[in-house]
Amino acid sequence: MKLKAIELEKSYDPKEFEQRLYEEWKKKGLFAPNGDSNAPKYSVVMPPPNVTGILHMGHALNNTLPDILVRYHRMKGEDVLWVPGTDHAGIATQNVVERFLLKEGKTRQQLGREAFLKRTWEVKEKHHDIIAMQLETIGCSCDWKHERFTMDEGLSHAVREAFVTLYERGLIYKGNYLVNYCPKCGTALADDEVEYKEIPGKLYDVRYPYSDGSGFITVATTRPETMFGDVAVAVNPDDERYKDVVGKMLVLPLTDRQIPIIADSFVDIAFGTGMVKITPAHDPNDYQCGKRHGLEAINILNPDGTLNDNCPEKYRNLGVLEARKLVIDDLKTQGYYIGEKDHSHEVGHCYRCGTVVEPYLSEQWFVKMDTMAQKALDAWRNDEVRFFPKKWENTYVHWLENIKDWCISRQLWWGHRIPVWYCNECGNMMVRREDPTCCEKCGSSHIRQETDVLDTWFSSWLWPFSTLGWPEVTPDLKRYFPTDSLVTGYDIIFFWVSRMIMASLEFLGKVPFRDVFLTGLVRDKLGRKMSKSLGNGIDPIEVVKLYGADAMKFTLAHSCTQGQDILIDMDSFKMGSRFCNKIWNAARYLLMNLDGVTLKDFKEVKLGTMDKWIIQQLNQASRKVGEGLESYKFNEAAQAIYEYFWNDYCDWYIEASKDSFYSADQDKKDNSMTILLEILKKSLLLMHPFIPFITEEIYSKLPNTDGYCMTSSYPLFDSSIDYSFEAKLVSTMQEAVRLVRNVRGDIQIPLDKKIHVVIRPDSADDAASFMEEKKSLFAGFMTCDRLEIDTDRKLDVKNALPVAGSGFNVFVFVKDAINVDDEISKLEKDIAKNKASLTQTLAKLSNEKFVNNAKPEVIEKEKGKQAEFEEKIQKAEQHIKALRSF
RNA sequence: GGCGGCGUAGCUCAGUGGGAGAGCGAUAGUCUUACACACUAUUGGUCAAUGGUUCAAAUCCGUUCGCCGUCACCA
Numbered sequence: 001m002k003l004k005a006i007e008l009e010k011s012y013d014p015k016e017f018e019q020r021l022y023e024e025w026k027k028k029g030l031f032a033p034n035g036d037s038n039a040p041k042y043s044v045v046m047p048p049p050n051v052t053g054i055l056h057m058g059h060a061l062n063n064t065l066p067d068i069l070v071r072y073h074r075m076k077g078e079d080v081l082w083v084p085g086t087d088h089a090g091i092a093t094q095n096v097v098e099r100f101l102l103k104e105g106k107t108r109q110q111l112g113r114e115a116f117l118k119r120t121w122e123v124k125e126k127h128h129d130i131i132a133m134q135l136e137t138i139g140c141s142c143d144w145k146h147e148r149f150t151m152d153e154g155l156s157h158a159v160r161e162a163f164v165t166l167y168e169r170g171l172i173y174k175g176n177y178l179v180n181y182c183p184k185c186g187t188a189l190a191d192d193e194v195e196y197k198e199i200p201g202k203l204y205d206v207r208y209p210y211s212d213g214s215g216f217i218t219v220a221t222t223r224p225e226t227m228f229g230d231v232a233v234a235v236n237p238d239d240e241r242y243k244d245v246v247g248k249m250l251v252l253p254l255t256d257r258q259i260p261i262i263a264d265s266f267v268d269i270a271f272g273t274g275m276v277k278i279t280p281a282h283d284p285n286d287y288q289c290g291k292r293h294g295l296e297a298i299n300i301l302n303p304d305g306t307l308n309d310n311c312p313e314k315y316r317n318l319g320v321l322e323a324r325k326l327v328i329d330d331l332k333t334q335g336y337y338i339g340e341k342d343h344s345h346e347v348g349h350c351y352r353c354g355t356v357v358e359p360y361l362s363e364q365w366f367v368k369m370d371t372m373a374q375k376a377l378d379a380w381r382n383d384e385v386r387f388f389p390k391k392w393e394n395t396y397v398h399w400l401e402n403i404k405d406w407c408i409s410r411q412l413w414w415g416h417r418i419p420v421w422y423c424n425e426c427g428n429m430m431v432r433r434e435d436p437t438c439c440e441k442c443g444s445s446h447i448r449q450e451t452d453v454l455d456t457w458f459s460s461w462l463w464p465f466s467t468l469g470w471p472e473v474t475p476d477l478k479r480y481f482p483t484d485s486l487v488t489g490y491d492i493i494f495f496w497v498s499r500m501i502m503a504s505l506e507f508l509g510k511v512p513f514r515d516v517f518l519t520g521l522v523r524d525k526l527g528r529k530m531s532k533s534l535g536n537g538i539d540p541i542e543v544v545k546l547y548g549a550d551a552m553k554f555t556l557a558h559s560c561t562q563g564q565d566i567l568i569d570m571d572s573f574k575m576g577s578r579f580c581n582k583i584w585n586a587a588r589y590l591l592m593n594l595d596g597v598t599l600k601d602f603k604e605v606k607l608g609t610m611d612k613w614i615i616q617q618l619n620q621a622s623r624k625v626g627e628g629l630e631s632y633k634f635n636e637a638a639q640a641i642y643e644y645f646w647n648d649y650c651d652w653y654i655e656a657s658k659d660s661f662y663s664a665d666q667d668k669k670d671n672s673m674t675i676l677l678e679i680l681k682k683s684l685l686l687m688h689p690f691i692p693f694i695t696e697e698i699y700s701k702l703p704n705t706d707g708y709c710m711t712s713s714y715p716l717f718d719s720s721i722d723y724s725f726e727a728k729l730v731s732t733m734q735e736a737v738r739l740v741r742n743v744r745g746d747i748q749i750p751l752d753k754k755i756h757v758v759i760r761p762d763s764a765d766d767a768a769s770f771m772e773e774k775k776s777l778f779a780g781f782m783t784c785d786r787l788e789i790d791t792d793r794k795l796d797v798k799n800a801l802p803v804a805g806s807g808f809n810v811f812v813f814v815k816d817a818i819n820v821d822d823e824i825s826k827l828e829k830d831i832a833k834n835k836a837s838l839t840q841t842l843a844k845l846s847n848e849k850f851v852n853n854a855k856p857e858v859i860e861k862e863k864g865k866q867a868e869f870e871e872k873i874q875k876a877e878q879h880i881k882a883l884r885s886f
Numbered sequence: 887g888g889c890g891g892c893g894u895a896g897c898u899c900a901g902u903g904g905g906a907g908a909g910c911g912a913u914a915g916u917c918u919u920a921c922a923c924a925c926u927a928u929u930g931g932u933c934a935a936u937g938g939u940u941c942a943a944a945u946c947c948g949u950u951c952g953c954c955g956u957c958a959c960c961a
Contacts, residue, residue: 008920008946010920010921011921011923012921012923153930159892178892194959196957196959203961219961220961221961222960223961234961267961268960268961270960271960271961272960272961273961275961276960277961278961279961283961285959285961286961287961343887343961344960344961345959345960345961346958386916388930391890391891392890392892394889395889395890395956395957398888398889398957399957402957402958417909444932488926490955490956514928516934525898526896527953546947554914558908558909558911559898559899561899561900563892563909564891564892564899564900565954565955566898566899567898568898569912572898572909572910574910575909575910577923578924579919579921579923580923581921581923581924582920582921582923582924584920584921584923585920585923585924586920586921587920588920589920589921590920591920592920593919594919599937622950635899635900636900637911639900639908642908642909643908650920650921651925656921658919661919699942738927741927742927742928744915745915745926745927745928746926746928748914748915748927750915751915751916751918751926752916752918759889776887783926797935829907835904840905843941844904844941844942847941847942849940849941849942850941850942850943851941853940853942854904854941857902857904858904858942861904861905862904862905865905
């Protein structure tokens with residue numbers, strides 16, 4: 001059957017088809033697992049983005065990479081599940097909604113818990129749709145039917161099960177402890193939710209008088225306002241200066257309280273005055289010190305960060321900074337103030353809102369982490385989980401080895417309310433999977449639920465199995481847990497990765513994933529983290545609008561090297577865009593030339609040298625892509641694709657095919673087109689995981705395809721293909737072509753000026769006959785009108801510029817255009833360079849130690865180099881002679 | 887302070903024991919029957935410095951300098 005030409009748009013325009021194809025894939029259910037229980041399964045969970053956020057480049061990256069993996073495995077015929085979903089992000093979301101309320105002049109307290117939550121769910125729904133749309137826009141082939149949300153019914157069930165189980169195992173406890181507290185967010189934070197930043201501050205020297213009126217001592221403090229919580233002053237027991245004063249009492253200035261001087265070895269003799277005020281309720285070191293000495297902890301702050309009733313009346317309800325000023329003024333006027341000096345120190349800030357975090361003594365819930373951490377370490381030691389790149393294992397191990405208990409209660413409304421009830425009558429506490437209706441002890445129905453909610457990470461750490469139905473043992477859980485790969489940023493190793501491993505081991509006895517691939521962070525060209533406040537972020541959706549999702553994905557994959565952050569700007573994505581345009585035009589070219597072509601059965605087509613060569617190159621590219629993906633070297637895989645398609649398929653193979661394309665021989669053309677299309681089809685399949693849309697679109701237009709690109713089988717490396725012989729011939733041809741082009745470029749002969757070239761092989765070998773056979777093709781590549789292969793060495797080349805190749809000489813008839821002296825001096829430089837290389841090689845080969853120690857293939861290679869250098873030198877010397885006789 | 891990373895072409899980065907690479911840029915030419923988002927050619931590097939191991943080092947080890955990240959800290 002004779003084909004008709006197919007028109008593609010003149011240039012690549014992803015807007016034409018990306019969205020359409022996504023809808024089609026989705027409608028046809030191609031994202032769902034194939035359900036083939038005989039095939040291996042491959043499962044991945046998406047790191048759930050914050051439901052009130054907007055996707056940034058980091059999300060684009062850590063969803064692009066799993067998409068590549070997932071599409072690759074899907075095409076390999078595996079039963080693939082990629083679970084998408086979102087995270088309720090307690091603090092962040094509550095902040096967002098409170099900001100909305102503020103604009104309406106309301107607070108959440110005015111609204112009440114119920115109404116506030118209703119409002120938050122509405123915001124969640126709206127934002128969720130935006131995020132889902134964004135994930136679709138960037139082409140994620142996740143199974144939307146499996147989509148989950150950390151606060152949906154099933155996951156809430158899982159959270160409750162996890163909490164109660166841990167409580168029953170004695171791994172959850174409640175207590176009054178010093179925690180990190182954000183006054184702005186109004187909640188406790190876990191240790192790792194605090195970011196330390198260096199802040200310029202002051203170190204104040206303050207006088208504390210002895211109670212007996214015998215003088216005073218001097219303490220140094222950065223936070224004078226906390227003095228109302230002071231319960232002692234400590235000195236180092238080895239500090240000779242203060243040996244005698246330990247045990248004496250002091251009067252706390254601005255108050256009428258008395259506090260003792262105690263001895264504790266944590267005090268640094270060399271720092272400040274060597275005397276430290278001890279404020280157990282507001283400093284972690286002081287807290288420990290207070291515990292050691294059985295001291296009371298006086299809390300001086302209200303939950304909103306203002307001073308409370310434990311302070312003298314005039315300071316109450318002032319903010320910390322305000323109070324600090326007033327305290328300093330009062331110390332000055334009352335003669336207790338000695339002086340101050342600049343002192344920069346690390347101050348903790350809330351990772352969600354940036355407010356200075358207060359150490360705050362309060363009733364909180366904790367998870368005991370040591371045994372779980374131990375299990376997580378063992379799993380790593382037993383090689384049950386692998387990190388890519390490996391260096392992050394240090395971070396993981398170090399964190400687990402120094403783990404502290406995890407504060408999981410948050411004084412928020414948005415989140416999983418802690419499943420604990422108290423009886424108002426008898427004070428009984430109940431930890432329950434189901435909501436109780438009355439006190440189990442006294443039968444009273446006057447019970448109340450704990451008002452705190454759980455840390456969001458307490459639901460995320462269950463994600464790899466809660467999304468699959470846990471605690472129910474569902475078919476999904478049985479089939480897809482543990483998952484295979486996790487792709488996420490290294491900044492959440494503690495928050496998420498480590499904790500998921502702990503939870504999976506604790507609840508299911510298995511690690512949640514075999515491999516963890518940790519991406520670098522996406523930064524701007526100056527290396528700065530992309531952030532809203534700097535305004536240096538790139539919106540992935542804008543990138544898609546400008547260049548298309550494929551261009552974005554390919555560029556990201558291409559720049560994704562292990563262990564490096566990715567520095568990019570908007571222009572960086574041109575790379576991917578150009579590549580897509582190249583692919584588009586290659587296809588366009590073939591399709592426009594289909595007219596009158598009858599495709600043959602590829603298996604029956606006779607393959608020529610060039611055909612075997614491109615098959616070899618394609619197969620080698622498959623190998624590199626496979627190896628790259630199996631080891632998470634996305635850049636290597638993407639580069640292999642780029643080089644293969646652009647340099648081999650477009651620049652040489654398609655160009656070479658033009659020879660038969662424009663010949664009058666229809667059979668030759670049919671033959672050529674059949675192979676071109678077959679190779680294009682395989683190339684599209686190979687590239688599909690990286691650039692799904694354009695490959696699917698072109699695939700659908702090809703006359704030799706049916707079905708979907710995304711569900712066709714992947715062109716894996718075939719070890720039975722070996723066309724290295726043909727590869728050698730073609731590379732000799734390419735060398736000859738390049739040499740002629742060099743001459744043309746060097747002496748600036750315009751393309752329209754045809755030239756006469758003679759290639760004289762050193763011997764009548766395979767390369768010589770290949771060149772003879774493909775003479776007209778060569779002539780095309782060289783743009784010369786007259787090409788002769790002088791295998792018999794009979795032609796007169798006396799007046800031609802000689803150029804040395806490996807195994808042949810090229811003679812270009814451009815006598816009039818060259819400057820003989822220039823050419824000679826070029827050759828002399830060449831000789832000098834090759835002689836230097838030859839000397840090195842000879843030195844190696846004559847070195848007994850080298851010959852004895854080096855691997856045989858290295859020695860062989862070195863011998864090859866020797867021959868090559870000698871050949872080049874000898875040829876160049878001959879050529880100089882020839883030139884002198886011009 | 888502990889741990890870790892980085893320093894390779896003008897820029898962004900690959901390369902981890904055997905002849906220095908890519909993309910972008912720059913320069914020169916070309917609208918050569920798909921692609922000017924293209925083609926062809928050229929340019930460009932003491933592989934931070936220094937010492938060592940080795941027949942052989944950008945690559946392994948030591949030291950120094952510079953940059954960065956983390957964790958832990960001093961009131």
